[in-house]
Amino acid sequence: MNTLISTLRGICGDAHVLTHDDPTTDLSAWEQDWRKRSRGQALAVVRPASTAEVAAVVKACAAASTSIVPQGGNTGLVVGSVPDDTGTQIVLSMTRMNAVRAIDKDNLTMTVEAGCVLQNLQDAAEKEGLLFPLSLAAEGSCTIGGNLGTNAGGTQVVRYGNTRDLCLGLEVVTASGEVWHGLTGLRKDNTGYDLRHLMIGSEGTLGIITAAAMKLYPLPAVQLTAWAAVPSMAAAVQLLGLAHQKLGPGLTGFEVMGQFALGLVDKHYPQLRVPLFKEAPWCVLLENSDSESETHARGQFEALLEAAMEAGCVSDAVVAENIGQARGLWHIRESIPLAQAEEGLNIKHDISIPVSRIPAFVQETDALLLQHIPGVRLVNFGHLGDGNLHYNVQAPQGADGKAFLRDWEERVNTLVFDQVARFNGSISAEHGVGELKAGKLPHYKDATALAMMHAIKRALDPQNILNPRKVLP
Amino acid sequence: MNTLISTLRGICGDAHVLTHDDPTTDLSAWEQDWRKRSRGQALAVVRPASTAEVAAVVKACAAASTSIVPQGGNTGLVVGSVPDDTGTQIVLSMTRMNAVRAIDKDNLTMTVEAGCVLQNLQDAAEKEGLLFPLSLAAEGSCTIGGNLGTNAGGTQVVRYGNTRDLCLGLEVVTASGEVWHGLTGLRKDNTGYDLRHLMIGSEGTLGIITAAAMKLYPLPAVQLTAWAAVPSMAAAVQLLGLAHQKLGPGLTGFEVMGQFALGLVDKHYPQLRVPLFKEAPWCVLLENSDSESETHARGQFEALLEAAMEAGCVSDAVVAENIGQARGLWHIRESIPLAQAEEGLNIKHDISIPVSRIPAFVQETDALLLQHIPGVRLVNFGHLGDGNLHYNVQAPQGADGKAFLRDWEERVNTLVFDQVARFNGSISAEHGVGELKAGKLPHYKDATALAMMHAIKRALDPQNILNPRKVLP
Numbered sequence: 011m012n013t014l015i016s017t018l019r020g021i022c023g024d025a026h027v028l029t030h031d032d033p034t035t036d037l038s039a040w041e042q043d044w045r046k047r048s049r050g051q052a053l054a055v056v057r058p059a060s061t062a063e064v065a066a067v068v069k070a071c072a073a074a075s076t077s078i079v080p081q082g083g084n085t086g087l088v089v090g091s092v093p094d095d096t097g098t099q100i101v102l103s104m105t106r107m108n109a110v111r112a113i114d115k116d117n118l119t120m121t122v123e124a125g126c127v128l129q130n131l132q133d134a135a136e137k138e139g140l141l142f143p144l145s146l147a148a149e150g151s152c153t154i155g156g157n158l159g160t161n162a163g164g165t166q167v168v169r170y171g172n173t174r175d176l177c178l179g180l181e182v183v184t185a186s187g188e189v190w191h192g193l194t195g196l197r198k199d200n201t202g203y204d205l206r207h208l209m210i211g212s213e214g215t216l217g218i219i220t221a222a223a224m225k226l227y228p229l230p231a232v233q234l235t236a237w238a239a240v241p242s243m244a245a246a247v248q249l250l251g252l253a254h255q256k257l258g259p260g261l262t263g264f265e266v267m268g269q270f271a272l273g274l275v276d277k278h279y280p281q282l283r284v285p286l287f288k289e290a291p292w293c294v295l296l297e298n299s300d301s302e303s304e305t306h307a308r309g310q311f312e313a314l315l316e317a318a319m320e321a322g323c324v325s326d327a328v329v330a331e332n333i334g335q336a337r338g339l340w341h342i343r344e345s346i347p348l349a350q351a352e353e354g355l356n357i358k359h360d361i362s363i364p365v366s367r368i369p370a371f372v373q374e375t376d377a378l379l380l381q382h383i384p385g386v387r388l389v390n391f392g393h394l395g396d397g398n399l400h401y402n403v404q405a406p407q408g409a410d411g412k413a414f415l416r417d418w419e420e421r422v423n424t425l426v427f428d429q430v431a432r433f434n435g436s437i438s439a440e441h442g443v444g445e446l447k448a449g450k451l452p453h454y455k456d457a458t459a460l461a462m463m464h465a466i467k468r469a470l471d472p473q474n475i476l477n478p479r480k481v482l483p
Numbered sequence: 484m485n486t487l488i489s490t491l492r493g494i495c496g497d498a499h500v501l502t503h504d505d506p507t508t509d510l511s512a513w514e515q516d517w518r519k520r521s522r523g524q525a526l527a528v529v530r531p532a533s534t535a536e537v538a539a540v541v542k543a544c545a546a547a548s549t550s551i552v553p554q555g556g557n558t559g560l561v562v563g564s565v566p567d568d569t570g571t572q573i574v575l576s577m578t579r580m581n582a583v584r585a586i587d588k589d590n591l592t593m594t595v596e597a598g599c600v601l602q603n604l605q606d607a608a609e610k611e612g613l614l615f616p617l618s619l620a621a622e623g624s625c626t627i628g629g630n631l632g633t634n635a636g637g638t639q640v641v642r643y644g645n646t647r648d649l650c651l652g653l654e655v656v657t658a659s660g661e662v663w664h665g666l667t668g669l670r671k672d673n674t675g676y677d678l679r680h681l682m683i684g685s686e687g688t689l690g691i692i693t694a695a696a697m698k699l700y701p702l703p704a705v706q707l708t709a710w711a712a713v714p715s716m717a718a719a720v721q722l723l724g725l726a727h728q729k730l731g732p733g734l735t736g737f738e739v740m741g742q743f744a745l746g747l748v749d750k751h752y753p754q755l756r757v758p759l760f761k762e763a764p765w766c767v768l769l770e771n772s773d774s775e776s777e778t779h780a781r782g783q784f785e786a787l788l789e790a791a792m793e794a795g796c797v798s799d800a801v802v803a804e805n806i807g808q809a810r811g812l813w814h815i816r817e818s819i820p821l822a823q824a825e826e827g828l829n830i831k832h833d834i835s836i837p838v839s840r841i842p843a844f845v846q847e848t849d850a851l852l853l854q855h856i857p858g859v860r861l862v863n864f865g866h867l868g869d870g871n872l873h874y875n876v877q878a879p880q881g882a883d884g885k886a887f888l889r890d891w892e893e894r895v896n897t898l899v900f901d902q903v904a905r906f907n908g909s910i911s912a913e914h915g916v917g918e919l920k921a922g923k924l925p926h927y928k929d930a931t932a933l934a935m936m937h938a939i940k941r942a943l944d945p946q947n948i949l950n951p952r953k954v955l956p
Contacts, residue, residue: 258774
């Protein structure tokens with residue numbers, strides 16, 4: 011192993027190959043996952059500065075049969091970017107590759123390295139008067155390479171799609187250390203299999219994304235935010251349909267939040283002043299991005315909310331008067347996970363269901379859980395516009411959180427995932443598989459699909475050195 | 484072989500397995516490609532009626548090591564859906580699988596079988612008050628399975644993307660005759676590798692698409708069409724940027740047409756009355772799809788065209804007054820290939836280039852061609868909004884078309900494709916590879932990408948029975 015470490019030091023420089031040999035070096039930032047569910051031990055943390063260095067590192071590791079765990083901002087939620095505890099894997103941290111290589115305004119694209127922090131890309135685009143629409147809670151520290159590796163979702167998917175839908179080309183280092191130069195930035199290219207989409211969402215198990223060509227959009231003239239109280243989940247779905255009709259592609263956000271979830275925000279962060287939640291079982295946050303003017307956008311929102319009230323799917327609503335108020339509403343939505351953590355440990359799910367079936371899913375699954383666990387509390391919120399719920403399960407009032415997790419986590423997961431399967435949904439909507447859910451795929455994924463996945467993995471990484479045991483069990 | 488044929492007859496019924504044994508049966512509709520560039524001979528044309536029949540047919544063929552050429556409407560332009568001339572391949576015609584299995588209005592999806600004709604899907608969506616936005620010249624006879632197999636483009640890509648961007652899930656029969664049930668209709672599903680995008684655009688070489696879940700959109704309230712004369716290709720690109728800014732996602736079409744191309748329409752179809760082309764080297768057709776009203780859409784178009792004239796990138800423009808006029812303008816655009824055929828044989832290209840580099844590409848490549856072939860005429864038109872040009876090369880005035888093709892086709896292809904490569908473009912933007920361009924990939928495709936494609940093909944179709952010699956040379 012010492013030979014490999016010195017080879018890697020020769021490639022990246024001594025300062026960029028960190029090991030436990032130096033007892034003053036703390037590698038926990040790279041070895042511990044974000045949710046602190048798993049703590050691994052790395053042979054080394056390697057921090058290349060260029061695609062050529064990544065390729066050389068992979069070749070060296072392939073020659074030594076040493077496996078590689080690619081890592082961006084390490085903010086993933088499914089234990090996908092940390093090493094196992096054997097001390098034999100290297101963590102390939104991409105954060106030094108953080109250049110914006112080019113912005114092409116006429117082509118509406120930017121070419122960026124994998125280690126760029128998402129928020130920096132949003133800012134770089136905005137400086138050019140353009141929008142990079144990917145937006146999610148971890149944007150201050152997650153990297154675009156990680157977003158691509160996991161096909162991250164976020165809050166504007168209803169209009170702009172997931173990360174994969176924003177990507178036009180990739181540069182990738184393969185398991186044998188070859189470089190695929192695919193950074194074309196073309197909107198149309200039908201010269202063979204779509205390797206781009208195969209790499210995106212493969213969580214570093216098929217290749218290492220070193221750079222990407224991403225789509226940009228014109229900056230909207232204005233973004234308005236509204237908050238509506240709705241009498242039922244079915245009413246929320248009806249409101250979504252009306253919003254699609256009335257706002258067209260102006261609809262860039264549609265978040266649903268359950269009363270109990272908002273109650274937790276109200277309880278733990280009373281200064282946030284959650285509106286309208288006491289009178290309705292669900293609230294919806296809507297965002298309208300308009301290419302014209304604030305007057306136009308307000309007119310559209312008013313027409314939508316008027317029609318919705320007439321149809322009975324909205325009982326009350328407010329439209330943010332200014333950016334400060336709009337941010338305040340989004341802040342409430344984003345505070346749900348934190349409020350939930352304040353309340354105690356809970357069992358998290360990131361599921362998707364066809365939008366049309368969500369009302370029945372929620373009703374049935376709530377009832378099933380309450381039947382099994384009297385008093386259980388459901389923290390249900392999410393991106394209803396994409397059919398994506400964060401359907402989280404909190405211990406009954408006063409119950410011990412740790413005991414609840416120990417006794418119930420596996421059983422609750424099974425119950426919820428079985429329901430998801432019954433409703434043709436997905437057990438991982440936007441977070442990915444990682445190590446956390448790899449074991450679930452044989453049961454919940456179509457067997458033919460899983461067999462194809464295994465065949466592709468064997469074909470592209472025959473030594474199984476790229477992020478082994480992630481995604482595929 | 485007689486054993487196989489009788490097995491296939493047992494699966495699909497005698498009437499749906501056509502062979503040359505019956506001399507009255509004419510198989511040319513399945514054996515001859517659309518552009519009449521290649522005439523093959525099939526062992527049989529097999530027409531299954533269900534996914535189970537497709538799976539059984541594939542199993543029988545796999546057992547007999549007989550290769551399968553999947554076929555939809557057989558309107559492809561790159562010889563991708565016809566058999567070779569050995570008489571040993573079966574054509575698997577999907578046109579009997581033409582059911583719309585479901586339309587889910589709340590989920591904005593429809594589940595359709597591969598053999599559905601595109602226009603029927605547009606109509607089925609419209610009946611529900613929804614839009615299925617894929618639109619292309621062959622829509623009256625092409626099938627959605629073929630659109631998916633080739634990742635077809637068309638005229639609304641600037642807003643809605645290519646066929647792959649409209650697909651949320653697939654049902655596929657693999658090379659071993661297993662069925663992947665992936666028709667979820669989910670907008671978010673991160674449970675493993677994206678097999679959907681791998682199958683889309685693989686031209687039937689990795690699996691046989693039997694059904695798909697496709698996205699629907701709200702019907703726009705109005706679609707307006709404008710026609711603008713622009714002083715240069717650079718001005719057309721500038722106009723595109725302004726249109727993105729002013730119309731936002733309302734911009735659903737942006738087609739550029741060269742003066743010579745429009746002159747051919749004027750010459751061969753004078754009744755179409757081509758506007759403005761005599762005074763400008765390029766015309767642009769713009770489409771604005773609005774979710775509000777005609778008044779609103781007209782106001783937007785007027786503001787755009789005013790700004791464009793002020794900026795000097797439009798010299799004159801008309802906005803269609805009614806649907807009849809709008810159809811007339813689109814009809815002119817769609818008549819270019821026909822007018823070109825009236826004028827004589829020509830060398831066709833379907834290329835893409837980053838939008839920002841198109842003006843320089845056209846200027847340089849035009850000059851190069853004129854230098855090599857004095858008097859050569861360039862029929863240049865296409866989807867500028869996507870960076871996609873149909874950059875076609877017509878013999879000099881009075882020259883013999885056949886002799887021109889014989890002497891020049893290969894040399895002109897090389898010259899144009901080398902230019903495309905220099906400008907980081909694609910030699911096949913929306914038509915695919917088929918047999919026609921398979922031989923070009925080793926030269927123009929990234930070697931690492933090509934190696935991955937081969938590895939994936941071997942992994943998913945180890946017997947090489949699915950559309951062999953298409954895509955991969």
